[in-house]
Amino acid sequence: KIKSPLQIAREKYAPKVPAALKGSVKVVEGDKTQSVADQGEIEKMFPNTYGMPILSFEASDEKKNFPAMNVGVILSGGQAPGGHNVISGLFDGLKTLNSDSKLFGFLGGPSGLTDNEYKELTSDIIDEYRNTGGFDIIGSGRTKLEEESQFDQTLENCKKLDIKALVIIGGDDSNTNAAVLAEYFAAKNAGVQVIGVPKTIDGDLKTDMIETSFGFDTACKVYSELIGNIQRDANSAKKYYHFIKLMGRSASHIALECALQAQPNVAIISEEVEAKNMTLDQVVDQIVEVVVKRAEKGENFGVVLVPEGLVEFIPAMKALIAELNDMLAKYENEVNALDSNKERREFVAGKLSAESSKVFTGLPNSFANQLLLDRDPHGNVQVSMIDTEQLLSDMVKSRVKKLKKEGKFNGKFSGQSHFFGYEGRCAAPSNFDADYTYSLGRTAAVLIANGKTGYMASVRNLTAPADEWIAGGVPVTMLMNMERRHGAMKPVIQKALVKLDGKPFKTFAESRKEWGENTEFVYPGPIQYFGPTEVCDQTTKTLQLEK
Ligand code: FBP
Numbered sequence: 001k002i003k004s005p006l007q008i009a010r011e012k013y014a015p016k017v018p019a020a021l022k023g024s025v026k027v028v029e030g031d032k033t034q035s036v037a038d039q040g041e042i043e044k045m046f047p048n049t050y051g052m053p054i055l056s057f058e059a060s061d062e063k064k065n066f067p068a069m070n071v072g073v074i075l076s077g078g079q080a081p082g083g084h085n086v087i088s089g090l091f092d093g094l095k096t097l098n099s100d101s102k103l104f105g106f107l108g109g110p111s112g113l114t115d116n117e118y119k120e121l122t123s124d125i126i127d128e129y130r131n132t133g134g135f136d137i138i139g140s141g142r143t144k145l146e147e148e149s150q151f152d153q154t155l156e157n158c159k160k161l162d163i164k165a166l167v168i169i170g171g172d173d174s175n176t177n178a179a180v181l182a183e184y185f186a187a188k189n190a191g192v193q194v195i196g197v198p199k200t201i202d203g204d205l206k207t208d209m210i211e212t213s214f215g216f217d218t219a220c221k222v223y224s225e226l227i228g229n230i231q232r233d234a235n236s237a238k239k240y241y242h243f244i245k246l247m248g249r250s251a252s253h254i255a256l257e258c259a260l261q262a263q264p265n266v267a268i269i270s271e272e273v274e275a276k277n278m279t280l281d282q283v284v285d286q287i288v289e290v291v292v293k294r295a296e297k298g299e300n301f302g303v304v305l306v307p308e309g310l311v312e313f314i315p316a317m318k319a320l321i322a323e324l325n326d327m328l329a330k331y332e333n334e335v336n337a338l339d340s341n342k343e344r345r346e347f348v349a350g351k352l353s354a355e356s357s358k359v360f361t362g363l364p365n366s367f368a369n370q371l372l373l374d375r376d377p378h379g380n381v382q383v384s385m386i387d388t389e390q391l392l393s394d395m396v397k398s399r400v401k402k403l404k405k406e407g408k409f410n411g412k413f414s415g416q417s418h419f420f421g422y423e424g425r426c427a428a429p430s431n432f433d434a435d436y437t438y439s440l441g442r443t444a445a446v447l448i449a450n451g452k453t454g455y456m457a458s459v460r461n462l463t464a465p466a467d468e469w470i471a472g473g474v475p476v477t478m479l480m481n482m483e484r485r486h487g488a489m490k491p492v493i494q495k496a497l498v499k500l501d502g503k504p505f506k507t508f509a510e511s512r513k514e515w516g517e518n519t520e521f522v523y524p525g526p527i528q529y530f531g532p533t534e535v536c537d538q539t540t541k542t543l544q545l546e547k
Contacts (some may be wrong), residue, residue, distance in 0.1 A: 010131045010428060010529060015085060015438035016466035018459065019059055026162035027450050028059035029053040033474075036207075036494050037384045037481035044284035045491050046477045048186035048496025049179065049454030056472035057446060066449045068100035072118070075140040076109050076170030076177075080199045081429040082437030084137050086169050089177040089441020091126045097449050104161055109141020110177070113166070114150050116157040118453060131434050133218070134426040144377045145177045151184045158192050165193040165448040171200035171213070172479075172493040175456060180491075182454035191451035195444045196476055201425055203253035203542070206496045209474040211462050214440065217540050218433045219247070220254055220423035225262035226420055227303065227525035231262060234301045235519060240416045241291065241396070245306045245389035247421035249380065251497045252307035253542060259508055260541040263515045263522045265302035266290050269505065271498040277315050284395045290516040291400060292375075295411025299341055299519060306389045308421070311371075320356040320442045321381055324371060326487045327351050329379065341369045349373060367391055378421065379486040389417040430527050431537050435466050443471040463547045503545040 022366060032051050035042040042364045043050045071094055075083050087105070094101040098287035103121045106112030119125075119138070129137045145151070158166065168178040175196040196214075198205045201219035206212055222245055230242050244264075248254040259267035266287050271315060287304055294302055309318045327348065328335060340345045345368055349357045360368055370386045392414035403409035429437065436459060444455040455473035462469060479493045498505055528535045 006428070006529070007132065011127070013131045013434060013529070015089070015131070016435040017439045017442060018057075018471045019470035020057040020468050021439060021442045021446070021471055022059070024060045024063055025446050026058045026062070027394075027446070028056050028058055030056060032532035033478040034262060035477050035480045038491075041080045041482055042477055042480050042491055046179065046183045046454075048476065049183045050477045051439045052454065052475040052477075054472065054474055055447070055452065055455065056470055057443070061375060066091065066097040068098045068102075069094065069164045069448065070104065070162050071165045071448060072104045072106055072113070072158060072161070073121075073138070074106045074110055074112060074169065074428040075138060076142060076168060076174035077142055078171070078200065079133075079135045079140060079425040080213070081133045081218035081425070081427050082433040083135045083169055083199065084215070085134050085429060085434050086197050086199075086441040086444070087121065087137060088126050088130050089438035090444050091121060091123075091441070093442040093443045093445025095446075097445060104163065105138035108139040109143055110145045110174070111141050111143040113140070113145065113154045113157060114159070118161070119408045131429065133428045143379050144173070145181060148184070151181055154181070155185065155188075155190050163192060165195060165453075167197060167444050167448075168193050169197040169199050169203070172205045172495055174335075175205065175476055176492045178481070179236055179454055179480065182476070186453060193448060193451065195447050195452065196456040197440050197444055198456055200249060201254065202248045203257070204248070204251035204495045204497065205493065207474070209458050209460060209481055210456065211460050211545055211546070212540070214433055214437045215425070216257070217436075218427050218430045218527065220257040220261065220540055221430055221524065222424035222427045223254065223420045224258045224524040225526050226423070227258055227262040227264060227305070228521070228525065230418070231264065231303050231521040232523055234303055238299070238301045239412070240301055240414050241393070242416055243306060243389040243393040243417045244303065245308055245382060245387075245417070245419045247424070249309050249383050250309045252309065253498055255305045255307040256498055256504055256508060257540050257542045259305055260504065260545075261384045261509070261522065261524045263520050264305050265294070265516050265519075267305040267508065267512070268307060268310060269508075270307045270310045270500055272455065272500055272505070273310065274313040274315060274318070275500055279316060280314055280395070283310070283314065284392060284399060287392065287396050288399050288403070291396060291411070291413060292403065292409055293517045295409060297517070300412045303521075304392070304487050308383045308388070310384060310388050312358060312383065316355075317358045320352070320359045321371065322484075323356045325347065325375065325379060325381070328372070328375065331486050335372070341365070344372055345369070364391070374547065384419075384421055387417070389419065393417050412518040417512060420538075427527070428529070431529060432539055436462065439466070439469060439471060443473070446471070463543055504542045507545055
């Protein structure tokens with residue numbers, strides 16, 4: 001196999017870990033916990049795993065002997081840089097505790113567990129993937145594990161391999177499933193523990209105890225590099241407005257972080273749009289205002305960042321999408337049986353409330369069609385398939401055309417649209433993500449060896465040097481609340497959205513006027529893996545500001 005010189009050099013990188021993980025570990029129990037909301041209902045649904053204490057690890061002199069154990073691992077959902085290091089950290093952690101322990105990787109995501117598709121991960125395989133991006137070591141998938149028959153099948157397959165614990169590396173939905181599975185196994189006294197690991201580039205799986213999900217750092221750095229490059233191109237040619245949609249299915253953490261890094265002219269933050277009860281037209285107005293101001297200075301170019309999840313945060317669109325989700329779940333067969341998009345749109349419009357029907361029929365057809373696309377297995381709209389950046393560019397274009405006719409705009413407007421998503425999800429992890437994920441893997445091994453279940457591996461104090469990071473575990477039920485999914489109320493991990501009173505957003509809001517009217521672009525450049533620590537080991541601006 002041919003490897004790039006960087007790949008070869010990166011193989012030798014030894015990830016940094018918290019001091020407590022360097023030798024024997026003492027597990028210290030903190031306070032008992034509660035779910036973030038709906039405590040009564042969540043407690044009833046998780047009688048065996050609700051309320052467990054927070055755990056933190058301390059270095060210890062006591063040498064303990066742990067029996068050999070077989071452990072299974074899956075990667076779930078969208079790729080995020082560092083997944084391979086979670087697995088290599090888990091592998092090294094298990095082998096350190098007992099060299100006869102074995103690690104099995106279930107293939108292709110959660111379906112590997114039910115279909116019993118697996119491979120043993122040996123040191124030869126692990127060594128090939130250290131510090132690399134991607135999830136290709138065992139693959140990933142989005143199958144939802146929620147039926148009891150799937151749980152029983154999983155248990156049967158674990159028993160065949162004498163597996164004592166499963167590690168589920170996933171986002172909010174997958175960790176929700178991990179909690180449900182942990183509770184099911186605990187209730188049955190099945191003898192299989194379940195540990196989650198917080199993954200997603202979206203950065204929306206976080207609390208005080210889970211300061212960031214892995215992959216967010218690397219993905220934002222890749223996108224910020226590209227945004228910087230486009231900004232320099234825009235500033236050189238001075239003829240285009242670039243509309244860049246950034247991944248992040250729901251929260252706008254990625255858009256906000258990239259804005260803080262690159263200082264574009266406009267960055268829409270969905271959470272603000274929702275809080276201010278804005279319409280799509282008002283979002284467009286905001287952009288047009290910047291375009292007009294810049295034109296007055298002769299600057300007919302710029303960069304606009306658009307979060308992927310925007311449409312779901314515009315209140316009227318949100319109401320429409322919620323109705324569509326429930327309705328498409330109910331009439332799935334009828335809608336699928338129709339031959340043309342036109343028929344589908346008409347059928348759907350007839351089933352919506354009067355208000356939503358008006359919003360739906362007022363949308364451009366191509367955009368309305370995109371709202372009817374298949375939901376993902378968790379019942380979410382697949383926002384990465386909706387061209388919001390193009391919609392906004394088109395709407396700005398027609399608005400400035402009108403202003404020109406009225407004599408209120410003297411400049412030029414020409415839009416280009418881009419979508420940055422997949423190009424960031426499998427990048428070679430930054431030093432931060434390589435260190436953080438390896439530490440999370442080592443943490444998961446300690447949680448397992450100490451008999452814990454229903455916990456998410458947690459490594460915090462992340463703006464300090466890795467040596468001072470605090471490793472431990474957080475009960476997954478602590479992050480849960482009740483939400484409507486597929487037309488029914490379900491216990492799920494609450495998504496962490498951008499806080500409008502938080503320092504990252506406030507910092508952005510204080511500067512955006514200047515960034516809009518002037519050209520104050522910053523060019524972050526590519527991720528550096530070797531070199532001075534201020535270049536190579538910086539965390540995200542979000543983490544630094546949230547500290
Ligand atoms: P996860 O929440 O599973 O980590 O996935 C995040 C994400 O990258 C979103 O930003 C994006 O909307 C979605 O995955 C795209 O999914 P797919 O890979 O199925 O197209």
